[in-house]
């Protein structure tokens with residue numbers, strides 16, 4: 001019998017077969033197998049040699065290397081001046097670590113050591129994988145691709161859901177059928193991107209779902225490839241530009257981590273596992289998340305038009321309706337009257353704020369709200385003192401024109417002088433003002449990232465800057481923003497506390513975006529605001545109750561000039577805020593399920609199998625005379641439930657009825673959210 005390595009969590013199992021002198025072979029990654037269930041024998045014994053095939057059979061391993069009988073995509077593409085381009089481990093050391101295993105694969109011909117680390121966390125059911133590559137040779141090793149993870153997918157893997165988009169339209173669902181053709185998504189924009197989220201969910205014919213996401217805020221690639229045995233391999237990793245990684249002798253390249261999970265309960269099971277894993281990676285001020293405070297963000301209410309007296313009035317109006325955090329967005333710093341200038345000059349505009357920001361900040365904190373400030377440290381405008389002093393600090397390629405986006409260029413963060421300047425600039429603000437929150441933006445893609453490509457270096461330097469600021473000011477929370485949702489990933493989640501999901505606050509548009517967000521990240525990180533009507537990004541108008549209902553499950557905020565609201569709208573907003581405060585404890589703990597009923601009804605449930613908060617959303621008007629029922633598969637069929645739909649009188653219903661036949665939903669107009677409460681009877 002060959003040696004096997006197995007990892008188990010409550011819902012998942014991973015098994016590798018470890019033949020002597022080679023990389024371990026993937027035997028299983030799927031729903032939990034009973035203890036002690038192992039493959040009946042060696043994999044090669046099940047695979048007679050096909051005609052016209054190599055006598056040496058190379059099945060999918062934990063790190064398939066190219067050139068030596070593996071004809072699929074290689075987990076490593078590297079060479080030394082054109083030589084040493086194949087990879088085949090000659091020995092494998094297996095080291096047990098907490099909840100996991102480390103495979104150390106040595107190739108003495110290519111003179112590299114690859115270490116694959118796999119941890120299966122029993123609390124989240126997430127398998128975290130990472131790879132490192134050490135150059136053991138005496139020449140430079142050029143690396144074009146190092147898979148962070150190489151995962152097996154079963155023969156019945158049928159469909160893959162990934163997400164694309166653009167500014168103002170994040171989380172566009174892309175559903176692809178898996179065929180024998182290679183499926184591949186790549187991002188080369190230098191940050192996570194609006195266009196291509198670094199993860200996906202694969203569903204099998206039997207309903208099992210496999211999910212993976214790369215915890216990385218830069219370029220990335222993932223591919224799913226059909227294999228000769230009918231399985232597929234799924235590789236995820238960092239996309240490297242030519243020449244970007246050239247390892248000196250003895251140097252090691254560390255991949256980002258991949259979070260991967262499997263659920264017999266489909267995509268929601270995957271989402272729930274991801275939420276548990278991401279929650280465990282978060283670092284909150286004080287060690288634990290406090291209830292997510294209601295935000296007021298000044299951007300769409302004021303844009304660059306900062307008038308200190310008006311902003312004080314806004315703060316008064318915000319505090320009066322229950323807002324808890326006031327975030328002063330773009331437009332507060334020297335000369336920043338529009339988006340053509342001043343990025344880089346992180347000192348207050350004394351024309352707008354003659355006494356500095358202190359009086360406004362203290363006015364805000366005096367009202368009992370936290371004060372937050374917008375910054376975009378990685379960026380610079382040509383029209384700035386910083387650019388005039390240090391034009392050489394931008395990412396550039398000699399001889400090539402500087403391409404601008406939103407009139408801005410990108411600072412070379414890997415230049416230590418730039419890192420130092422930015423730390424000091426941000427630290428000075430945090431030192432001098434009562435700031436407890438930063439909204440940290442990044443409003444353009446990277447193009448010419450240096451004469452030698454420095455995309456990777458830029459991400460690592462940005463992470464280092466976040467880490468340094470977090471270490472020096474541990475009480476400050478940070479929001480990750482990049483023109484809305486251009487930098488949403490599990491890598492930056494560990495360094496920040498909120499994402500700005502999209503610059504599009506139109507509540508109808510937000511419905512699908514937010515469902516996409518929740519596939520990978522938990523609701524408490526999802527910035528969701530009530531904007532003006534009509535929405536600035538789409539021109540569509542929506543009722544206050546609908547705007548509040550759509551914003552409800554995330555980290556709730558307001559992004560409009562509260563002063564301008566009529567009495568009814570203001571009361572509606574205050575009621576929405578009060579409801580969010582009453583429910584946030586339930587919305588931001590436990591699990592999330594997302595479902596659809598016929599006729600365009602969408603639902604989302606938050607909580608656990610017992611007590612559920614159910615949000616039923618209708619974005620478009622009904623086409624049916626009578627409403628479809630909503631099946632709630634997560635309810636316990638053996639229990640009786642106490643149900644309250646909206647404000648209607650409560651009733652009791654059997655779990656089995658609600659799971660199989662469904663909840664009767666009253667007629668809803670288009671653009672409505674109905675909140676329902678479902679509790680086990682007698683609790």
Ligand code: GLA
Pocket residue numbers: 299329330374441443481482483484500502503
């Ligand atoms: C980006 C952000 C917005 C706002 C502006 C300010 O677009 O996504 O929320 O902060 O920048 O310029």
